[in-house]
Amino acid sequence: xxxxxxxxxxxxxxxxxxxxxxxxxxxxxxxxxxxxxxxxxxxxxxxxxxxxxxxxxxxxxxxxxxxxxxxxxxxxxxxxxxxxxxxxxxxxxxxxxxxxxxxxxxxxxxxxxxxxxxxxxxxxxxxxxxxxxxxxxxxxxxxxxxxxxxxxxxxxxxxxxxxxxxxxxxxxxxxxxxxxxxxxxxxxxxxxxxxxxxxxxxxxxxxxxxxxxxxxxxxxxxxxxxxxxxxxxxxxxxxxxxxxxxxxxxxxxxxxxxxxxxxxxxxxxxxxxxxxxxxxxxxxxxxxxxxxxxxxxxxxxxxxxxxxxxxxxxxxxxxxxxxxxxxxxxxxxxxxxxxxxxxxxxxxxxxxxxx
Amino acid sequence: xxxxxxxxxxxxxxxxxxxxxxxxxxxxxxxxxxxxxxxxxxxxxxxxxxxxxxxxxxxxxxxxxxxxxxxxxxxxxxxxxxxxxxxxxxxxxxxxxxxxxxxxxxxxxxxxxxxxxxxxxxxxxxxxxxxxxxxxxxxxxxxxxxxxxxxxxxxxxxxxxxxxxxxxxxxxxxxxxxxxxxxxxxxxxxxxxxxxxxxxxxxxxxxxxxxxxxxxxxxxxxxxxxxxxxxxxxxxxxxxxxxxxxxxxxxxxxxxxxxxxxxxxxxxxxxxxxxxxxxxxxxxxxxxxxxxxxxxxxxxxxxxxxxxxxxxxxxxxxxxxxxxx
Numbered sequence: 001x002x003x004x005x006x007x008x009x010x011x012x013x014x015x016x017x018x019x020x021x022x023x024x025x026x027x028x029x030x031x032x033x034x035x036x037x038x039x040x041x042x043x044x045x046x047x048x049x050x051x052x053x054x055x056x057x058x059x060x061x062x063x064x065x066x067x068x069x070x071x072x073x074x075x076x077x078x079x080x081x082x083x084x085x086x087x088x089x090x091x092x093x094x095x096x097x098x099x100x101x102x103x104x105x106x107x108x109x110x111x112x113x114x115x116x117x118x119x120x121x122x123x124x125x126x127x128x129x130x131x132x133x134x135x136x137x138x139x140x141x142x143x144x145x146x147x148x149x150x151x152x153x154x155x156x157x158x159x160x161x162x163x164x165x166x167x168x169x170x171x172x173x174x175x176x177x178x179x180x181x182x183x184x185x186x187x188x189x190x191x192x193x194x195x196x197x198x199x200x201x202x203x204x205x206x207x208x209x210x211x212x213x214x215x216x217x218x219x220x221x222x223x224x225x226x227x228x229x230x231x232x233x234x235x236x237x238x239x240x241x242x243x244x245x246x247x248x249x250x251x252x253x254x255x256x257x258x259x260x261x262x263x264x265x266x267x268x269x270x271x272x273x274x275x276x277x278x279x280x281x282x283x284x285x286x287x288x289x290x291x292x293x294x295x296x297x298x299x300x301x302x303x304x305x306x307x308x309x310x311x312x313x314x315x316x317x318x319x320x321x322x323x324x325x326x327x328x329x330x331x332x333x334x335x336x337x338x339x340x341x342x343x344x345x346x347x348x349x350x351x352x353x354x355x
Numbered sequence: 356x357x358x359x360x361x362x363x364x365x366x367x368x369x370x371x372x373x374x375x376x377x378x379x380x381x382x383x384x385x386x387x388x389x390x391x392x393x394x395x396x397x398x399x400x401x402x403x404x405x406x407x408x409x410x411x412x413x414x415x416x417x418x419x420x421x422x423x424x425x426x427x428x429x430x431x432x433x434x435x436x437x438x439x440x441x442x443x444x445x446x447x448x449x450x451x452x453x454x455x456x457x458x459x460x461x462x463x464x465x466x467x468x469x470x471x472x473x474x475x476x477x478x479x480x481x482x483x484x485x486x487x488x489x490x491x492x493x494x495x496x497x498x499x500x501x502x503x504x505x506x507x508x509x510x511x512x513x514x515x516x517x518x519x520x521x522x523x524x525x526x527x528x529x530x531x532x533x534x535x536x537x538x539x540x541x542x543x544x545x546x547x548x549x550x551x552x553x554x555x556x557x558x559x560x561x562x563x564x565x566x567x568x569x570x571x572x573x574x575x576x577x578x579x580x581x582x583x584x585x586x587x588x589x590x591x592x593x594x595x596x597x598x599x600x601x602x603x604x605x606x607x608x609x610x611x612x613x614x615x616x617x618x619x620x621x622x623x624x625x626x627x628x629x630x631x632x633x634x635x636x637x638x639x640x641x642x643x644x645x646x647x648x649x650x651x652x653x654x655x656x657x658x659x660x661x662x663x664x665x666x667x668x669x670x671x672x673x674x675x676x677x678x679x680x
Contacts, residue, residue, distance in 0.1 A: 005674070038623030042630075046671040053676060156664070252678040255650055264650035268676075278676040 006049045006165075008111040010119070011036055012086035016106050016123065020099035027090040027106070033083055044109070047154045048120060051163040051181050052113075054279040057204035058164075058195065060176035066200020069176040072119055076168040082110050089121060096198035101191070104160075105153055117168040123194065125160035125184075133270040160184055162194050163332055164201075177204065181279075207284035214249045214281055215242060215288045217274035221267050228297075228328040229320045232312060234258065235295050239309035242285055242292050250280040297330065306328065358410055361418035365406055365425065372400040372489065376426035379491040382450045382480070383428055390444040392437050398428040426479055428489035429534045431501055434544050435537040442473050442496045445526035452478040454490065460500075471504050472496030499536045503529070552580040554592055558585060559636065561597035566636035569611050572620035574636040582637050585659035589644055589652050603643040611639070614672050630661075632669045641666070645675040651679050 011034045013118045019025035036044070040349065060069045068089065075085040086108035093106055104125040111118050128150045135145045154161060166178035180199065182190035195201055218238050225231040237258035251271045255264040272278065285292060295312055297305040317334040356364070365372075380398030388393050401409075406422060432441055438460075446453050459471035472495050479489040497502065510518070510526055518526065547553055559579055560665040566574055583590060590596065604611060618633040620623045625634055632638040642651050655665050663679060670677040 037615075039627065042618060042624050042627075046668060049671045053674070156667075252676055256678075261651070261654060265648040268650060 005114045006045060006052055006118070006120075007113075008036070008041055008045050008109045010082050011044065011107060011109045012083050014086060014090035014105050014106045014108075016090065016094050016097060018101070018103045019094065019097065020100075020355075025094065027094040029087050029090055032081070044107075044154070045111075047156075047158075048109075048111075048122070048163060048165075051122070051183070052165055052179065055163065055165065055179035055181040056181070056190075056277070056279070056281075058180050058199070059204045060200055060313050061196070061202040064196050064200040064202075066096075066196075067199060068121075068198060069200050072121075073171050073176060075119055076117060076166065076171050078338065080305040082108065085119070085247060093101060093123065093198050096193050101193060113165065113167055119166050120163065121166075121199075122161060122163040124153045124158075124162075126150060127155050127158060127160060129155065135349070158183075162191065164199055176201075182314050196299055203282075207282040208286040210281040211242075211249060211284050212277050212287040213274070214251075214271075215285075215291065217271050217276045218254065218267075219291070220274070221270045223291035224270075227322065229322050230263075232262065232295070232297065232320045234311050239292055239295060240313070242283075242288065243309070245282055248280040249283050251276060251278055254278070294300070356417055358407070358418040359652070361422070362403065362407060364419065365401075365627075366403060369400055369403070370447065371485075372426040375489045375491055376400050376428055378480045379451065379493065380428040380479060382448075383430055383445065386444050386450055387430070387441065388450045389448075391439065392432060392436065392441050392444065393464070394430050394441065395433045396428060396430050398426075401425050416466055423476060426489065426491040428491060428493045430493060430495045431498055432495065433497070433540070435497050435541050438472055438495050438497060438500075442475060444551035445475055445493065445495075446478070449580060451493075453626070454478060462500075472500040497537050497540070499533045503533045516551065529671050543581075552584060554582040555580060555590075557594075557597055558590060558592070558600070558640065561600055562636040562639050565601065565639055569604070569608075569617045569639075570615045570621075572634070574620075574634055578631075579635055579637045582635070582661065583640075584663055586652075586655055589648065589655050590640060600640060603641060607638070607642075611642075618668075618672070629664045629668045632665045638669055641669055642673055645670055645673050645677060649675050649677050653679065 012030055013034050014030055015028035017025045053289055070237070071085060071088055071092070071165055074080050075082075081234040086106070089108055092108045102125050104123050107120070107122040107124060109122075111120055128148070129152050131147045131149055132144045133147065135143060137143050160183070162180070162182040162184070164178055164180045166176075170177040178201070180190050180195055180201065182194060184191070195203075208237060215238070222231055222234045222238060225234060241258070251268055255267050259267055268278070293308070294306045295309050297307070299305075307317075307318055310316055311334075312320075319331050321329050321331075324327045365530055376398040378398050384396050387396065401422070401424060406425070409415075409422060410418045413421070430441055432438055442456060445451055448458065454476040457474040457476075459474060475493040475495065477491050479491045481488075506529070507526075510529075559576070562579075563574065563576075566572075591599075615633060616622065618630050620634050622633075624630040632641065641652070653666075657663070666677070667679045670679060
């Protein structure tokens with residue numbers, strides 16, 4: 001994606017209502033395209049570009065039987081007009097939407113991405129806000145009046161949107177593919193009714209593979225860190241991130257939360273080089289489980305130390321500090337419970353050892 | 356050699372002296388560039404009528420040998436100290452062979468007005484058909500010295516009428532003014548590096564030039580200095596950065612013209628506060644930096660307390676991931 005790659009040329013907006021499967025409700029459909037001023041077009045493009053940066057690749061899943069891929073294909077390759085396409089999409093979204101799903105607006109836009117035609121499909125929820133306007137009260141005194149607004153949408157910083165984008169370059173090739181983001185859904189998933197039932201798509205890359213790619217790339221960066229204490233700290237951070245309850249992994253968040261300021265950009269560049277998405281990826285540690293049990297420290301004198309990550313965290317029994325000349329002091333304050341290998345040492349019960 | 360023979364010979368060899376002047380001029384440019392002395396260099400062969408006038412005016416007995424500026428180059432430098440720097444550089448350079456140096460600034464006669472820089476006699480690069488060594492006179496001056504040289508010829512050396520005392524006094528005042536001009540330029544150039552924002556000068560001038568090419572508009576320089584000051588070491592201050600920025604702009608030329616056409620000066624968005632950076636030359640630097648070091652840029656921007664929305668809006672046209680939500 002290059003500079004300002006996404007541009008919107010025309011837009012249709014429809015209202016998706018709250019409904020249940022038992023008592024279906026029809027969407028409120030526009031009869032014509034929404035006029036775009038330069039400022040509203042710029043705002044919309046700005047918001048959509050932010051969304052697209054976070055999107056994950058999807059491909060058509062034939063088993064889902066959605067009509068959307070066919071409709072999008074027809075629109076992009078046969079030039080069906082936008083208002084007709086968008087009205088059909090609104091009806092399909094209304095039918096796909098589960099009863100618990102909130103009402104919202106369906107935005108369907110024709111545009112270009114890197115110079116090629118795209119169709120953007122976005123579901124946005126209404127947001128609330130307030131506006132202060134200078135006025136005079138009944139006594140003629142200057143005040144700021146406050147107006148409550150509940151018909152806002154796509155506000156700056158908003159997370160209540162789902163956006164899908166389908167480029168003609170992939171759709172025309174026969175394989176229906178695009179990308180989707182749902183900021184509301186935890187762990188960088190996408191609400192099932194939107195990605196599956198409505199769009200008829202599935203993620204192009206498996207979460208466990210993405211997680212393994214992230215882990216291995218981050219590990220190779222950590223391996224390249226020269227300072228042993230820093231390296232150990234990053235190692236613990238990676239294990240901690242992998243084993244946390246968070247449903248996703250993010251290069252940006254990992255760098256921000258764990259890495260020294262001077263290492264962040266190098267880390268991001270390394271991850272990009274290793275083909276890790278800069279947006280978040282869903283976490284599934286199935287393929288990296290074996291790497292998450294122990295931190296391994298190797299020393300020049302052929303000493304090895306295996307430790308659970310929690311023991312290297314703050315408050316744990318192991319601490320590492322630099323002593324200069326490229327050397328580190330590793331201190332373990334704990335009870336020795338067993339020694340194996342050649343020789344025999346039998347620790348006294350309850351004795352404390354510092355090594 | 357008498358005047359007629361000398362002029363005849365010069366007319367025959369005039370092209371050779373033109374080539375000699377140009378070759379010396381080029382060598383001087385190379386030396387100046389190597390020594391990083393800002394200057395403009397011009398080169399010429401002597402006009403025949405000027406040749407004639409000089410021989411007559413000076414009363415030369417050998418009209419060929421005594422005219423040593425048949426080929427000449429003029430070097431105009433920014434500050435008075437650069438005259439010495441350039442002279443020294445030429446004396447030490449292996450690219451030119453210096454025969455003699457005449458410092459015209461030296462006050463040999465308090466009654467005589469002069470302020471003409473330094474003349475350096477050098478040997479021009481040899482050509483196969485040369486029958487003798489060809490010399491070239493290199494004049495090194497400040498712009499003020501050059502201006503005085505032009506004016507003084509008309510006022511002092513070639514007057515048809517004798518100047519009355521009051522007008523002669525005016526000439527002294529002019530010389531003093533020229534000397535003061537160079538001194539003040541020197542003083543200001545020395546002070547400049549200690550002024551706030553000076554370290555951004557080269558980078559900002561480069562960005563402004565690129566911005567002008569893309570938007571055909573100027574940006575608000577005071578805001579640029581505030582932003583560049585705040586960004587600190589996010590912007591490399593090495594000599595190579597302007598070239599790096601130029602390469603970035605060249606690689607994204609089409610997209611940048613499109614983006615700034617839609618959001619920059621003169622667009623519908625130019626009055627929207629969030630789009631302020633699209634009207635600023637340093638936006639090009641920011642776009643380049645957010646691709647190279649997004650985390651550092653974000654951190655420094657937040658620390659500086661600059662409007663986040665400005666950066667967020669600019670970042671929206673970049674593929675860089677700044678995560679500013």
